[in-house]
Amino acid sequence: MAFNRKDLLGTRELTVEEIKTILDTAESFKEVSTRSIKKVPTLRGKTIINFFFEPSTRTRTSFEIAAKRLSADAVNISASGSSVTKGESLIDTARNLQAMAPDAIVIRHRSPGVPHQLAKMVEASIINGGDGAHEHPTQALLDAFTIRERKGELAGLQVAIIGDIMHSRVARSNAHLLTKLGAHVRVAGPRTLVPPQFDKIVGESEGSITVCNRIEEALEGSDVVMMLRIQRERMSDAFFPSLKEYSIHYGLTLERLALASPECIVMHPGPVNRGVEISSEVVDSARSLVLDQVTNGVAVRMAILFLLAGREID
Amino acid sequence: MDFKLKSQIMDAAGIKRALSRLASQIVENNVGTADLLLLGVRRRGVPLAERIADRIAELEGHRPPTGQLDITLYRDDLSTVGPSPVVNRTDIPVDVTDCIIVLVDDVLYTGRTVRAALDELIDFGRPRRVELAVLIDRGHRELPIQADYVGKVLQTTDDEIVKVMLEDYDEEEKVVVVERE
Numbered sequence: 001m002a003f004n005r006k007d008l009l010g011t012r013e014l015t016v017e018e019i020k021t022i023l024d025t026a027e028s029f030k031e032v033s034t035r036s037i038k039k040v041p042t043l044r045g046k047t048i049i050n051f052f053f054e055p056s057t058r059t060r061t062s063f064e065i066a067a068k069r070l071s072a073d074a075v076n077i078s079a080s081g082s083s084v085t086k087g088e089s090l091i092d093t094a095r096n097l098q099a100m101a102p103d104a105i106v107i108r109h110r111s112p113g114v115p116h117q118l119a120k121m122v123e124a125s126i127i128n129g130g131d132g133a134h135e136h137p138t139q140a141l142l143d144a145f146t147i148r149e150r151k152g153e154l155a156g157l158q159v160a161i162i163g164d165i166m167h168s169r170v171a172r173s174n175a176h177l178l179t180k181l182g183a184h185v186r187v188a189g190p191r192t193l194v195p196p197q198f199d200k201i202v203g204e205s206e207g208s209i210t211v212c213n214r215i216e217e218a219l220e221g222s223d224v225v226m227m228l229r230i231q232r233e234r235m236s237d238a239f240f241p242s243l244k245e246y247s248i249h250y251g252l253t254l255e256r257l258a259l260a261s262p263e264c265i266v267m268h269p270g271p272v273n274r275g276v277e278i279s280s281e282v283v284d285s286a287r288s289l290v291l292d293q294v295t296n297g298v299a300v301r302m303a304i305l306f307l308l309a310g311r312e313i314d
Numbered sequence: 315m316d317f318k319l320k321s322q323i324m325d326a327a328g329i330k331r332a333l334s335r336l337a338s339q340i341v342e343n344n345v346g347t348a349d350l351l352l353l354g355v356r357r358r359g360v361p362l363a364e365r366i367a368d369r370i371a372e373l374e375g376h377r378p379p380t381g382q383l384d385i386t387l388y389r390d391d392l393s394t395v396g397p398s399p400v401v402n403r404t405d406i407p408v409d410v411t412d413c414i415i416v417l418v419d420d421v422l423y424t425g426r427t428v429r430a431a432l433d434e435l436i437d438f439g440r441p442r443r444v445e446l447a448v449l450i451d452r453g454h455r456e457l458p459i460q461a462d463y464v465g466k467v468l469q470t471t472d473d474e475i476v477k478v479m480l481e482d483y484d485e486e487e488k489v490v491v492v493e494r495e
Contacts, residue, residue, distance in 0.1 A: 028384065028401040040387040070387075205468045306401065 003307045007119040007126040010135035011177040019180060023145050025303035028298070031231040032069055033298055043072035046309050052129065053109045058270050058294060059129050059138070063106045066301035072103070072309065083224050090114065091121065098122040103309045107131075125308040133167045133234065139269050140173035142300040144181060146293050147224055150265055155182030155206060160218040160260070162250065163228030163277050164193045164239075170269045171228060172201065179207030186210045188248060189217035189228075192239040219259040226267045227252050227278045243276050252278045257287070265289050274312040317475065317492035323468060326487035329449065329480075332465035333362065336447050337369035338436035339463050344414055349442065351410065355419040355431050356402055360484040361450060363418035382404040383417070388430035404434065411439040416463075420478035422439060422448040425459035450489060452476050 003021045011019075032040055048067040052060050060076060067074035078148060079085065087166045090109075097105060104125040107115050112134035119126040130136040147154055159178055165187050166173045178185050179202045187198055187209065199209040212218040219225065230246060257264065266278075266288045274280045283290060324332065344350055347370060354363030360382045371377035384402040418429055428446060435444060447463035452470045466489075470476060474491050481487045 023399050031403050032387070040437070041433070042387040158434065195489045
């Protein structure tokens with residue numbers, strides 16, 4: 001069988017076969033959300049903890065809905081209301097959570113590697129819901145699912161990822177995932193926010209990564225445009241003069257989008273800053289799949305919970 | 315895993331005749347095709363449901379709608395079957411409320427698959443009646459479930475395996491009893 005992992009920590013270590021298993025499984029789960037009774041008994045009696053140290057609306061809600069549609073019990077903890085604020089170390093928190101015997105823990109943390117550390121300490125499956133600027137595997141998987149749904153196949157597609165590449169775990173997870181599936185990824189953004197060696201982060205694959213100097217270069221003839229949010233909360237220095245200037249040089253407008261392929265689709269992991277990285281006309285256009293991404297996110301997370309929590313425990 | 319062939323139960327013509335009889339019995343029992351919906355249980359129940367629907371179309375001049383059920387998400391052995399099984403899509407083309415549903419499967423054995431299929435169906439609505447048609451009933455029920463239409467009843471032992479092979483998935487078209495070597 002193509003999937004027998006304990007944890008989902010990143011897209012970097014996934015095999016092509018594992019990725020396809022997740023995406024195929026998600027396709028079947030998408031149907032469940034269209035029923036009038038949107039619930040199947042598959043994970044009845046399983047407990048899933050959503051542990052979010054960073055703010056999140058979409059990802060946390062998506063995981064919670066995914067768990068509930070599979071009949072699992074979902075418990076949400078956020079850092080502000082937890083014992084973390086009382087000085088408990090992460091390791092102690094993890095041990096305490098483990099003592100309550102959850103089957104899976106979804107964790108989001110501002111420090112890279114926290115989910116990996118946790119995975120070694122607890123028996124529950126750990127799902128990385130975003131660790132700093134490192135990885136956000138479920139977002140990349142739902143992006144790949146959305147692209148595949150529209151374009152049929154990822155191999156050979158030109159995918160432009162534009163914006164704050166440096167601070168973006170979405171860009172990193174997508175770079176690994178999309179190239180494994182044979183897509184050609186082009187990244188662009190302000191020089192200060194694009195690591196020049198970004199094309200070296202992926203291993204041998206069918207696809208490729210190109211670092212572009214100008215947004216126009218990345219957009220030209222692309223099949224998919226993925227816009228990233230400017231993450232002011234991760235910026236300690238002045239990487240660009242002002243949001244206004246960023247928007248002028250790197251914002252996606254209808255005029256710039258005209259450079260892409262006529263069938264080009266536009267994606268954004270959210271939350272969208274209208275008028276900064278993307279104009280309102282583009283977000284609301286028929287090419288924008290922003291809300292499809294959110295719908296598909298539930299199906300992809302159901303598939304992941306099913307594949308991890310439903311696994312054989314030896 | 316190798317299997318030793320013990321006996322052949324049906325050939326292609328035998329399967330065809332059995333399905334024709336099932337089709338006749340279904341329309342006779344339901345006095346025609348009104349509100350009838352045939353649902354095949356994945357995998358081999360799906361082509362069987364299609365074939366029965368074709369045969370009903372020949373008999374009655376109207377082909378009842380068909381669909382497919384994937385019962386993976388309703389199984390009672392998910393934590394014991396090993397790595398997560400492949401989940402396929404359930405596809406029910408019409409509202410099941412007030413329909414007369416005929417579930418179609420290849421082999422009726424423990425009855426657990428049918429239990430799962432019934433649970434899934436109820437989540438889609440309230441059918442007027444649910445019936446069960448199987449090509450082979452091999453006994454050894456673990457739940458109080460019986461078929462309404464049976465192609466052939468087989469006496470089997472627990473270590474025997476009844477294999478229904480259909481051209482849609484297999485190279486041949488036959489029903490055989492095999493044993494693990």
